[in-house]
Amino acid sequence: MTSLISVVLAVTPTPDPDFDPNTVTPGVVGFLAIFFVAVATVLLCLDVVRRIRRTTYRAEIKERLDAELAARDADPDAPKDDKRE
Template sequence: MTGAGAVRALGALVTAPSPSDGSEFNSVTVSPGLPGFFAMFVLAVLVVLLAVDMTRRTRRVQARARVEERKDAERDAAQEREHAEEDAPGDEPEERPEADHGPGEGDAPPQEGRD
């Protein structure tokens, strides 16, 4: 068989009418039937399970983020307390600058010429 003969045989197969009983399509012959129902039911169950799993994972990620934020806030607060304790005078006496007194306030002015 040559290439041309193969093309003619293929063309005859493609154009041959498909086996049918000659009746028109109706809802019974076109419906997917019981196997189609089971396939769609399994797909629907899988979609619901995937949605539930996705929701659980999303909540878990959000909960971890909240815990991390809380830990960071506690760590920052502890660092601020440490800095406040370092800056605040503890047992050490506080140094006070000498106050400038104007005339008539505080001690008497020094007298000159006394020796």
């Protein structure tokens, strides 16, 4: 383990004295990479919201249909549908 640390320390170059770490930027490539990640994230979020809405609407419609069937079955004067039984 000590030999690995000494190798890493020996290989590490000394920084250039004219190098200013405050002026280093990722450049256009870094901007484009982050931009595409942000666009992909927004599109995924929109897709998830759409799928959740669709599932919620389907559950609401199923509850309404079940309530209508229960109300129809509870009413003795309602005409019975022969196809259902």
